Amino acid sequence: MLRSICILFSGLVFGLGLCISQMVNPVKVLGFLDIAGKWDPSLAFVMIGALLAATPGFFFVLKRHAPMFANNFPTLNESDIDSRLIIGGLIFGCGWGLVGLCPGPAIASIAYGLPSSLIFVAALVAGVSLANSFTRALRKF
Amino acid sequence: MDIHNFTPFSALAGGILIGLSAVFLLLSSGRIAGISGLVQGALINESIQKRGQCILFLGGLIGGALLYRMSPGAIPSITIEAPMMVLVIGGILTGFGTSLGSGCTSGHGICGLARKSTRSLVATIAFMTAGIATVYFLRHILGA
Numbered sequence: 266m267l268r269s270i271c272i273l274f275s276g277l278v279f280g281l282g283l284c285i286s287q288m289v290n291p292v293k294v295l296g297f298l299d300i301a302g303k304w305d306p307s308l309a310f311v312m313i314g315a316l317l318a319a320t321p322g323f324f325f326v327l328k329r330h331a332p333m334f335a336n337n338f339p340t341l342n343e344s345d346i347d348s349r350l351i352i353g354g355l356i357f358g359c360g361w362g363l364v365g366l367c368p369g370p371a372i373a374s375i376a377y378g379l380p381s382s383l384i385f386v387a388a389l390v391a392g393v394s395l396a397n398s399f400t401r402a403l404r405k406f
Numbered sequence: 407m408d409i410h411n412f413t414p415f416s417a418l419a420g421g422i423l424i425g426l427s428a429v430f431l432l433l434s435s436g437r438i439a440g441i442s443g444l445v446q447g448a449l450i451n452e453s454i455q456k457r458g459q460c461i462l463f464l465g466g467l468i469g470g471a472l473l474y475r476m477s478p479g480a481i482p483s484i485t486i487e488a489p490m491m492v493l494v495i496g497g498i499l500t501g502f503g504t505s506l507g508s509g510c511t512s513g514h515g516i517c518g519l520a521r522k523s524t525r526s527l528v529a530t531i532a533f534m535t536a537g538i539a540t541v542y543f544l545r546h547i548l549g550a
């Protein structure tokens with residue numbers, strides 16, 4: 266129960282942060298990516314702010330033996346820099362540059378009630394499922 | 407360089423909240439606040455309990471945005487300019503790419519970089535470069 270409350274609370278704060286920073290607004294995001302045009306550097310400050318909080322935060326949290334309401338921390342892939350990582354990143358970047366929404370802001374944007382964001386989220390879900398089938402198919406070879 | 411609509415303070419404040427949220431999620435439940443991973447977790451193959459956790463966080467994300475919209479002084483709307491076809495293609499590419507590359511702006515760009523992961527740095531450089539190149543192509547070559 267406590268864990269569920271913490272997860273919900275984290276989600277709420279994350280959503281608030283996306284809106285306050287305007288990361289949720291595709292016009293802002295595309296303005297940031299448009300370095301050759303009317304450049305809007307704001308979103309670099311979102312990244313700086315997030316890292317200012319998360320870098321020391323993660324450092325201290327990961328010194329603990331376990332999270333507060335779970336048995337262990339996730340084991341993360343630390344080493345493999347493979348083609349999947351790079352090609353995945355490049356494909357994602359193309360989608361990001363086309364619309365200006367990455368997954369977090371896309372989900373949060375549902376709160377603005379625009380049909381466009383629902384269409385984007387539906388396509389995003391389709392893309393995730395497609396990637397899962399694709400990875401499964403790759404494993405068979 | 408031509409700088410427009412620069413809002414460094416709200417960007418920094420929002421960014422700090424995002425970072426704190428990621429720290430709190432890891433501390434409380436041992437999960438990484440990578441949204442593409444949570445979307446994937448909400449859709450497939452995890453236990454009902456884990457699936458519920460992912461859905462809860464994503465619901466919170468929407469709830470947080472609703473809270474923001476209801477608060478005084480909030481910027482009331484967002485602008486999505488992409489037409490239908492581009493939304494669909496962009497969404498599929500975003501979902502496919504983040505799944506294949508195991509992370510997005512939050513998972514690699516924030517949580518990964520905060521842990522000083524080289525893998526995440528490589529992924530972040532890849533999606534930033536592709537995003538900048540795509541916008542350059544659309545706006546300055548196609549003139550859209």
